[in-house]
Amino acid sequence: MINTDTESQFSATLRRPLESESDAPWAFVILPKNASKKLPRRGRTTVEGTINDYAFRATLEPDGQLSHWLKISDPLIKAAGAQIGDTVAFNIMSVEQEPEPDVPSELDAALMGSPQARAVWDDTTTIARLDWIHWISSAKQAKTRTKRVSDACDMLASGKQRVCCFDPSGYYSKALSAPKAAA
Numbered sequence: 001m002i003n004t005d006t007e008s009q010f011s012a013t014l015r016r017p018l019e020s021e022s023d024a025p026w027a028f029v030i031l032p033k034n035a036s037k038k039l040p041r042r043g044r045t046t047v048e049g050t051i052n053d054y055a056f057r058a059t060l061e062p063d064g065q066l067s068h069w070l071k072i073s074d075p076l077i078k079a080a081g082a083q084i085g086d087t088v089a090f091n092i093m094s095v096e097q098e099p100e101p102d103v104p105s106e107l108d109a110a111l112m113g114s115p116q117a118r119a120v121w122d123d124t125t126t127i128a129r130l131d132w133i134h135w136i137s138s139a140k141q142a143k144t145r146t147k148r149v150s151d152a153c154d155m156l157a158s159g160k161q162r163v164c165c166f167d168p169s170g171y172y173s174k175a176l177s178a179p180k181a182a183a
Contacts, residue, residue: 006047007093008035014072016084017179025074027084030178031060031092036067039094041127043168044134046099049092051080057095061178064170069178098126101133106146110153117156124161132156135166138175 012029020026039045039060045068048057056076060068082088103111111118121129132152139145152163170176 004093006038006040007091008032008038009089009091010035011087011089013087014077014082014084015179015181018182019180025077025084027072027077028069028179028181029072029088029090030063030069031067033067035090035092039068041168042066042068042171044130046095047092048095049090051076051090052082052088054080062169062171062176063178064174064176065178066169066171098130100126101130103129104133104137104149107133107136107149107152110149111156114153114157117153120156120159120161128162131166131168132163134168135163 008031010032012032014027014029016025016027036042039047043062044059046057046059047070048055050056051072054076058070058072060070063069077083080088111121121132124132136145136148136152139148155163167173167175
């Protein structure tokens with residue numbers, strides 16, 4: 001189900017990232033600010049829509065500038081009849097209810113080892129779980145990620161349902177940003 005109040009139509013150029021964590025090609029676009037403002041949150045947000053009239057569903061990432069960016073896989077680029085560097089037409093809107101996020105394996109294992117943390121986790125909202133996962137996965141170093149998993153379990157076990165001190169938009173901490181585009 002989708003939320004038509006958040007619908008936006010715009011054109012954007014598919015950009016190649018300067019750096020990539022994998023060999024698989026992909027592109028990205030940064031949403032125009034007016035499209036992003038219609039969305040229900042500045043953090044991760046799931047949308048449905050079309051790229052050149054080809055339907056897709058994806059989770060937008062915050063860009064640290066109170067907007068969002070979208071990672072577009074090579075198969076989606078091809079299905080939309082586009083190439084990196086092309087300007088394509090988008091029509092997007094947020095989903096009515098965020099889908100349940102995939103729990104990283106190390107967090108899932110830690111929650112299995114802490115019944116108190118698991119109980120609070122299960123009692124939180126989908127958006128709260130999405131923020132916990134985003135806080136953990138946004139760590140740049142493995143050591144920090146491991147510490148955040150441990151800290152999350154401790155906080156959850158103590159009854160804390162929302163992660164503290166984490167700005168899911170990246171605006172205030174500048175911890176999150178869109179990829180840099182290749183020339």
